[in-house]
Amino acid sequence: MSIPSTIIIGASRGLGLGLARALAEHGGTVTATARGHAPDLAAAAAASAGRITIATVDIDDDVSIATLLAGLGEQRFDLVLVNAGVSGPRHGSATAVTRDELADLLWTNAIAPIRVAEALLPHLNDNGTLAFMSSRLGSVALNTEGGFDLYRASKAALNTLTRSLAVRLKGRPIRLLTLHPGWVRTDMGGPNATLSVEESVAGLVKVLEANRTPGHRYVQYDGQELAW
Numbered sequence: 025m026s027i028p029s030t031i032i033i034g035a036s037r038g039l040g041l042g043l044a045r046a047l048a049e050h051g052g053t054v055t056a057t058a059r060g061h062a063p064d065l066a067a068a069a070a071a072s073a074g075r076i077t078i079a080t081v082d083i084d085d086d087v088s089i090a091t092l093l094a095g096l097g098e099q100r101f102d103l104v105l106v107n108a109g110v111s112g113p114r115h116g117s118a119t120a121v122t123r124d125e126l127a128d129l130l131w132t133n134a135i136a137p138i139r140v141a142e143a144l145l146p147h148l149n150d151n152g153t154l155a156f157m158s159s160r161l162g163s164v165a166l167n168t169e170g171g172f173d174l175y176r177a178s179k180a181a182l183n184t185l186t187r188s189l190a191v192r193l194k195g196r197p198i199r200l201l202t203l204h205p206g207w208v209r210t211d212m213g214g215p216n217a218t219l220s221v222e223e224s225v226a227g228l229v230k231v232l233e234a235n236r237t238p239g240h241r242y243v244q245y246d247g248q249e250l251a252w
Contacts, residue, residue, distance in 0.1 A: 026233035029101045031055040031147070033083060033140055034108030036062035038210035039157065042225040043105065044068060048075035050229065055101070057081045057092065083108050083136040089143055096147055103232060104144045106137040107157040111212050112174045121174055133178035138185045148198060153232060155201040158182050160244060162204075165251035183242065183252060190240035197238050203228060204244035219245075 030047050034040045035056035044056040045068050053075050058065055059082045069076040081092040083106075112129040113121060137156055148154060161172055162179025183202055190200045207217040208224045227245030235241060242250045 026050070027052050027103050027153075029053050029055075030103040030105060031057070031079075031096075031101045031144065033057050033081065033104075033106045033137075033144075034157075036065050038212070039205055039208060039221060039224060039228075040107040041065055041068060042221040043107070043228060044076055045072075046225045046229050047103075048072045050233075051075075052102075053077075055079055055096075055099070081140070083140045084132055086139075089140055093143060093147075100147050100149050101144075102149050102152045103155065104141060104148050104152070105155045105157070105232075106141050108137065109133045109157065109212075112178065116172050116174050118173055118177075126174065129174055129178050130181060133175075134181035134185055137182060138189060141189070145193075150197050151236075151238075153199040153201060153235065154193075155203055155232065156182060156186050158186070158202045158204060158242070160204040160250060163242075163250055163252060187240065187252070199235055199238055200240040201232070201235055202240070202242040203231065204242075204250060206245045 027047060030052055032040050032044055032054060035044045036058035041064055044054045048054050055077050056065055057079045065078060069078050079092055079095060082088040110132045113125045141154060159179045160166060161176045162183045164180055186202045205224045205228060206219045207213055208219045208221055209215060209217040224245050231243055231247055242252060244250055
């Protein structure tokens with residue numbers, strides 16, 4: 025059992041749900057969060073022999089985060105994984121986007137993950153891992169094809185904020201991982217994606233279990249380190 029206790033922010037479906045199941049199957053306990061009713065997560069929790077418990081949080085809402093923290097009490101974790109995110113407006117265009125659309129996208133994909141992560145830091149054990157689900161599309165260096173401009177920008181913003189957070193956490197013995205799950209067949213990734221949820225999750229669990237050295241890495245599901 026490499027990761028005894030985990031909290032996953034955003035586990036109602038897709039990668040978050042897959043990771044909750046996998047980490048529980050590896051022998052750990054998982055607090056899995058959703059914004060509201062999540063039948064697939066409820067079924068996973070019911071089948072987990074108590075290894076998965078469900079909590080409610082909307083990372084866009086500070087009151088909801090405060091309620092989550094109050095419910096956790098003194099509970100601590102070896103892994104805090106922030107998975108929640110959105111794809112943004114379908115047009116994906118800087119010339120078509122409205123101020124409200126862009127504000128919502130950047131808040132949910134970049135600002136809110138940092139805010140909830142910082143709120144959870146007192147619940148992270150020393151020698152634990154803080155991880156963010158980002159994307160290869162957030163890499164400026166690897167952007168040779170364009171497309172998905174607004175989503176790319178939101179993940180690039182998250183990557184920059186995780187780098188700054190890593191600087192602030194240098195004195196603390198924890199690992200910070202910015203993760204790329206691959207192109208996965210989820211509601212966001214679509215049916216033509218190259219990886220199943222199970223394939224991506226298997227790789228991500230290996231990455232999470234293997235990275236035991238303090239510091240910050242931007243790494244994808246197969247262990248390859250990515251250029252920022």
